Amino acid sequence: MERRSLAETGATRFDAPEREATTHERGTGPLEPGGPPAPGCGDAPPEAGSARWWAQRAASAGRRRPRPGGLSSERIVEAALDVLRERGFDALTLRCVAERLDTTIASLYRHIASRDELIALIADHVMGDIRLDRTGRGWRADVEALMRDFRRISLDQPLPPSARSRSGYGPNMLRVVDAALSLFLEAGLAPDQAGYATITMLELMASDALLRVHRGQDSGGPRGSDGFGELLDGLPADQFTALRAAGGSYISATADDVFDHSTAIFLDGVASQVPGNRERLTAPG
Structure with missing residues (x-):
């Protein structure tokens, strides 16, 4: 059975609308990690990955007119996954993803406002499999x-x-x-x-x-468990009796x-x- 994320199939679109670059995107303000402010209101934007955040993306998706062959949230997520697999989580930045896509951070901000939003999209994307x-x-x-x-x-x-x-x-x-x-x-x-x-x-x-x-x-046990038997042997014999009886599986599982x-x-x-x-x-x- 072929499995694709819902974002790919279009059954439920939670993409972001394409918008004009803000002052932050044009390079006159800080680009990371917060990204541009939410357009249209002074209220704090919803937390990335929250129900309200996803609801706003779903509501805006109907107004989106994607350009054929243009940048999309899906392409950004795929590029971010490549960065994660090759360089690790600490290397995941919007700048690095933009370089992978041979584009600018301002172009990414038309789809994703911050690193936190990118992580939220990645976390959901992998669940599609x-x-x-x-x-x-x-x-x-x-x-x-x-x-x-x-x-x-x-x-x-x-x-x-x-x-x-x-x-x-x-x-x-x-x-x-x-x-x-x-x-x-x-x-x-x-x-x-x-x-x-x-x-x-x-x-x-x-x-x-x-x-x-x-x-x-x-079967080596959890980190730091070496010497557990020695630790028990050094404790009073009348204490931790259950741990002495069942500690083997507790440590080795x-x-x-x-x-x-x-x-x-x-x-x-x-x-x-x-x-x-x-x-x-x-x-x-």
Whole structure:
């Protein structure tokens, strides 16, 4: 199944309108990191990646008349991804992206007002590759498949976890949220339960990304864990008894191990709320 971001397909356009260069864009004021002020009002612009920011981009997209073969947000994001993969997050600047596209920063500002906006667009763009295919084996298998593909994309994307918080309201991320809500509703959860389950799922995915920073995929344990046994041996024998009993897995578990167990526990919890299962679990023995 071919998968493209919603920005590519045009099903939901969240592009920015092309506009005339401001004084900042012409080079008489600072260009980075804030970019030009929002046109038309004195109010502070919405935070990049916020629901209001995406709403404004969606509203302005209908007024946009893109030039054939001209610069677009999509081209800017693709160039930014090339910079990220080749040079890393710290090297991602609008100037560097403009050089990659052989254009000026002022031209970029007609589509993206700041580095933060660029990061928000990138964070949502990569979510467009998450597969929403059904397994045919029921809601639990479908949710697990969604979570594993979410993780696959998270592993491959070049943005660090700290920069991904801006991806919650873009069209591609909303597509994932809608799919998760649908699965939980189809399982039989009430709307509020489906909402909480979806939030928990997304929080689990976010924590997994952070965990991989500190606890690699191999069996060596988290950073700084060398000498853990020696540390325990130096503590009073009557203290930390549970840690002595179960500390081996606590230290040696890889990020993959933790994800597998966390997913199973999460899905067991959701299953316990499904009508029929809940009654069986709470019925007197």
